[in-house]
Amino acid sequence: MSTLRALRRRIRSVQNTQQITKAMEMVAASKLRRAQSKALSARPYAVKISEMLGNLAGAASELDHPLFKAREVKNVALVLVTSDRGLCGAYNANLLRGAEHRLRAAPPAGSRPVVTSLVLVGKKGRDYFRRRRYPVLAAHTPLPTEASLEFARTLTQDLIARFLSGEVDRVEIMFTRFISALNRKVVVDPFLPVGAGAAESAPTSSIFEPDAESIFAELLPRYATAKLFAALADALASEHSARMIAMALRARTPAS
Amino acid sequence: MASEFKLSVLTPERTVFEGSVEYVQVPGSQGYLGVLAHHAALVTALAAGDLTLRHAGGREERMRVSGGFFEVSANRATVLADEISEGTASR
Numbered sequence: 001m002s003t004l005r006a007l008r009r010r011i012r013s014v015q016n017t018q019q020i021t022k023a024m025e026m027v028a029a030s031k032l033r034r035a036q037s038k039a040l041s042a043r044p045y046a047v048k049i050s051e052m053l054g055n056l057a058g059a060a061s062e063l064d065h066p067l068f069k070a071r072e073v074k075n076v077a078l079v080l081v082t083s084d085r086g087l088c089g090a091y092n093a094n095l096l097r098g099a100e101h102r103l104r105a106a107p108p109a110g111s112r113p114v115v116t117s118l119v120l121v122g123k124k125g126r127d128y129f130r131r132r133r134y135p136v137l138a139a140h141t142p143l144p145t146e147a148s149l150e151f152a153r154t155l156t157q158d159l160i161a162r163f164l165s166g167e168v169d170r171v172e173i174m175f176t177r178f179i180s181a182l183n184r185k186v187v188v189d190p191f192l193p194v195g196a197g198a199a200e201s202a203p204t205s206s207i208f209e210p211d212a213e214s215i216f217a218e219l220l221p222r223y224a225t226a227k228l229f230a231a232l233a234d235a236l237a238s239e240h241s242a243r244m245i246a247m248a249l250r251a252r253t254p255a256s
Numbered sequence: 257m258a259s260e261f262k263l264s265v266l267t268p269e270r271t272v273f274e275g276s277v278e279y280v281q282v283p284g285s286q287g288y289l290g291v292l293a294h295h296a297a298l299v300t301a302l303a304a305g306d307l308t309l310r311h312a313g314g315r316e317e318r319m320r321v322s323g324g325f326f327e328v329s330a331n332r333a334t335v336l337a338d339e340i341s342e343g344t345a346s347r
Contacts, residue, residue, distance in 0.1 A: 038269075045266040048334055052299065052327060149268055206329065209286055209300035218301050219325065222338070226268050 018251055024087070025247035032181060032240035038147050039178060039233035046226045053223050056216050057195065059206065063213065066164060067220045068195050076116045077137055077159065077168040078102060079191065081175035081235040082125035084143045088239055089246035091176065092124040098186045099125075099174055103134050117168070119159070121232075137162065147233035149225075156225045163192045175231045176238035182245065184238040191227065194220045259293040260312050265319070265335040272319070272340050279310040280333060282326045297329040307335065 002010075057063060080099045082092050103116055117135040120126045126139040138158065144151045162168050171192035176184050208215055258278045265273040281290040283305025291298075302324045310316050324337040 041270040042268060044264065044271050045268050045336060048264075048266060048327075049325075049336055052325065052336070055299070152268075206297040206299050206327075209284060209298065212299075215299060215301050215325065222268075222324075222336075229268050 021247045021251040025244055025251060028240050028244035028247060032237060032244055035146070035233065035237040035240050036178070036181075039230070039237050042147070042226070042230055042233055046230050049219065049223050049226050053195070053216075053219055055206065056208075056212055056219065059208070059212055063216050065213075065217055065220060067160065067224075068193055068216075070193050071169050073114055073169045074112065075168045075170075076114055077119050077162060077171045078116050078188075079119040079121060079155075079159070079171065079173040079175075080125045081173065081231060082120070082122035082128075083235075083239045084123040084141065086124065087246060088243035089249075091239055091242035092122075092128075094186050095174065095176065096125065096128050098188075100134075102174070102188070119155075119171075121155070137167075143236075144232075147229060147236050149229055152225050152229035152232055156221065156228050159192060159228075160221060160224065168192075173228065173231050175235045176242075178234040178237040178241065181241045184241060189227075189231065191224065194224055258312075261293040261295075261331045261333060263309060263333045263335070265307070265309075265337065265340065267337050267340050272337070272342070273309070273317075276312055277309045278312055278314075279308075280335075281306075281308040282335060283307065283321060284326065291328055291333055294331060295328045295333075299325065299327045302326055302335070302337070307337075307340075 078099060080095060082095050086092070099118070103118075115135065117137045118125075118129055119137050120129060120139040121141075122143045123141045126141055129136055140151075140155060159171050163171060170190070172188050173191045174186065174188045177187045178184050260276040260278055263273065263275065263277045263280055264271065279290060279292055281288055282300075283303045285301040285303050288305070289300070302321055304322050305320075307319045307321045308316060309318075320341045321335070321337045322339040324335065327334045327336075
């Protein structure tokens, strides 16, 4: 039986929740703006370094750096970028579902089985896969609150070391690409060997100092770092936009 | 008046400088090198050191670079620096 007192209490509780979700929406919106501008200001460098890589690949014929060479794939590392915190709608659920789908995908008939192991970034991914029996190579938490170059460098070095030692033959990144405040998409990008995705351009008559090979060797890890940094920046912007929308929906739905 | 060319100084995180300059000097891996307008196409690795750029009119600006790459092509120069710390603007 609902007395007037109970009813009043209920009204206050609903109002409180609405206030909190409204506040969280506004916080997410302002974090989104920052994350978005961060993702945007990383773009000129990423575009230029990819252009330079294309130039070099076109200019020098015998560039056989180990980071550049595709080899027979037996072991794949899938880097999964999730968030540390929840209350962001289906943001993490989409990533976890995508990753599980990929882990379970049967290899095409006749081909050798490929083992896919996870490199987990973010607490949600780590917690989810800790309770399941998929191979996990490493977990990187906590996620920096803003896209951090330091974090991208460390992670890139770790992945490059695993690739060069032969532990894995291919590395892919699964993350949420930021399209707009209302739109984002889970994607899988090739990461190592470097070069999958970099367009080879027509040879230029540039002077290389000291020579194309050594510049190439310096460029590859930086290219990888820039790519990972861009993925992290996108993931963070996506997380904030997902949270903003989840909170906006919650604040506007009449509490049952 | 000396002729100018376009220069971009970029780091993985942001654009540090974008505009017209008369001259730029960078710490190339083989030693410092200076570039004026209409320089031949060039790609080089950078060592740690000072980057000096001269705006039209002669005002100079200096920054510290930790390493990276420098490219010139078609009267456009680009510095891809690992990190940049802006030094004091000197004359």
